[in-house]
Amino acid sequence: MNFARAYHPHWNTSEKLLFRFLLLYFTTYILLQFLSQPAEPLVRLAGHLILGVEEELQFFATGSGDSTYAYVLLFVNFLITLLGTIIWTLADRKRASYNTLFYWLLVILRIFLAMMLLSYGFAKVYKTQFPEPSLIRLLQPLGSFSPMGLAWTYMGFSEAYNLYTGLLEVIGGLLLIWRRTTTLGALLVAGVMSHVVVMNFTYDIPVKLFSMHLLAIAIILIATDRKRLYNLFFRNKATSSIIEYDPIKNKRYQKIKTGLKLASVVLFIGVSVWQGYTNERSFGDKRAKPPLYGIWEVQQMKVNDSLVAPLITNDARWRYFVIDYKNRCSILYMNNEVKWLNLEIDTSQSKLSIYNYDYEQHDNFSFTRDDDRLNIKGKLGRDSLDIQMKAKDLNEMLLPNRGFHWINEYPFNR
Numbered sequence: 490m491n492f493a494r495a496y497h498p499h500w501n502t503s504e505k506l507l508f509r510f511l512l513l514y515f516t517t518y519i520l521l522q523f524l525s526q527p528a529e530p531l532v533r534l535a536g537h538l539i540l541g542v543e544e545e546l547q548f549f550a551t552g553s554g555d556s557t558y559a560y561v562l563l564f565v566n567f568l569i570t571l572l573g574t575i576i577w578t579l580a581d582r583k584r585a586s587y588n589t590l591f592y593w594l595l596v597i598l599r600i601f602l603a604m605m606l607l608s609y610g611f612a613k614v615y616k617t618q619f620p621e622p623s624l625i626r627l628l629q630p631l632g633s634f635s636p637m638g639l640a641w642t643y644m645g646f647s648e649a650y651n652l653y654t655g656l657l658e659v660i661g662g663l664l665l666i667w668r669r670t671t672t673l674g675a676l677l678v679a680g681v682m683s684h685v686v687v688m689n690f691t692y693d694i695p696v697k698l699f700s701m702h703l704l705a706i707a708i709i710l711i712a713t714d715r716k717r718l719y720n721l722f723f724r725n726k727a728t729s730s731i732i733e734y735d736p737i738k739n740k741r742y743q744k745i746k747t748g749l750k751l752a753s754v755v756l757f758i759g760v761s762v763w764q765g766y767t768n769e770r771s772f773g774d775k776r777a778k779p780p781l782y783g784i785w786e787v788q789q790m791k792v793n794d795s796l797v798a799p800l801i802t803n804d805a806r807w808r809y810f811v812i813d814y815k816n817r818c819s820i821l822y823m824n825n826e827v828k829w830l831n832l833e834i835d836t837s838q839s840k841l842s843i844y845n846y847d848y849e850q851h852d853n854f855s856f857t858r859d860d861d862r863l864n865i866k867g868k869l870g871r872d873s874l875d876i877q878m879k880a881k882d883l884n885e886m887l888l889p890n891r892g893f894h895w896i897n898e899y900p901f902n903r
Contacts, residue, residue: 494595494668494713496734500586508587509577511709512594514570518702519601521566528562535568536561553695563698589736595713599665602706606662606678607757613655615765617773619644624784624813627886628821640692646888648774657681665710666754668733672718675710682707772814780834781856785810785863785878793873799823810865810878818843841865 492504500508521528526548536542536557546558553559612618622642634642644651658681664674682704689697711718717728737743769775787807790797797806801823809821818832833842833851841854854867854874861880868874884890887903894901 492712493716493731494592494671494733495731496588498586498588505584505587506574506578508591508594509574510570512587512590513573513577514566515594515598515706517566517569517573518563519597521562525558525562528565531565532558532561535565539568540564554699555695555697559698588734592734592736595671595710598706598710599668599671602678602703602710603662603665603674604757605703606658606665606681607761610655610658610662611761611765613651614659615655615762615769615773616645616648616651617765617768619651621645621648621774622888623811624883625809625811625819625821625827627888628784628809628811629827630825633825636692637694640688640694654681663754666750671710672714675707679704679707679711776815779812779815779832780836781812781858781863783812784881784883785812786881787876787878789877791875794875807876809881810863810876841867843867843869 492507529546529548532548533546536546540561542557542561544557546561548558609618619641622645626638626642631639657677661674661678661681664670664677666674682700686697686700686704688694689700714731717731720726720728770777786809787799790799790807792805797803799806799808804822804824804826806823807820808823811819811821812832813819816832818830820828820830822828830843830845835841835852838852839856840852841856842851843854844851853869854865856863856865858864863878863880864876865878866873866875891901
């Protein structure tokens, strides 16, 4: 099968069928990534009438790429591709080849894959995808982690590992932008994305569909140069340079294309660097710490003037009050349940607003702080609370303070 980047005047039937399917499938897939919401009527129709899905299919952002909606959307993608391939094959049976369309398909796949790798890569270089383990996370027992939460904690712990994996994705994305380095870029991306796919499956991270498609695109790009790679790696034979087909020979066009490509790369990288830098300092690891930042261990808690005993069976008693992010706080109860609440701190008046959709009060607490002691008094819902707390020494926690050691006489595996 001459499914390669070089020009071939005559394609056989299987090559033409494969090309039609791939072109329709991946162009539709890429379009639907940006048109998921407008495609809602089609998704509902296919889901209810063909697949028998009874639940309401409505697009809304949940952070999961493996929702029922996403699977039905992929089914719609497949139906469009199958119907389009059949119609195209019947209407265009006599065409000898698709060299020009194949060239543009590879351009689309390269650019889309490069954009995704650069986006994900810079989110690791500037460590916004995997933030460091939060204070509340450091208090939770390992057994309460979800597999995805464990993966996020593992990745977020090391800034160096994020930088390493992010740079691999950025370099792979950049190599895909130029045709001469497409094979090298695709090989690097395939290695990186295979790790991502395995991680998504083994840690139940709901980006399985999307990551598999990115890996598939990288494999397709590699496949267009498979003969030379086979000769080089498996037959130990010399291989000649590839003469890539380019449907447009105009020199002015080539200069304009090169200029636009360089300008786009510079602009994309510039925007990514700026966004990564600002986001990391707005809500990432390098963010400014809010007032009263820290882990506050509850020493004594009164509810409606009644002392609440610190029993693990008491699901209303606070164990820790954690302030980590601006305008947010979390409460770890005695039974290890975690509740997130909105938080506003007025240091000038020593007032706290602790609320969510259930509790809409503002300035509902007053606080006093004396070094490592914090006392808050006020109302949360219908209850009057009087809580005395002591700051937990963060330097005593092993995970964020162990650091790096060149020499270990014994494995420090705890």
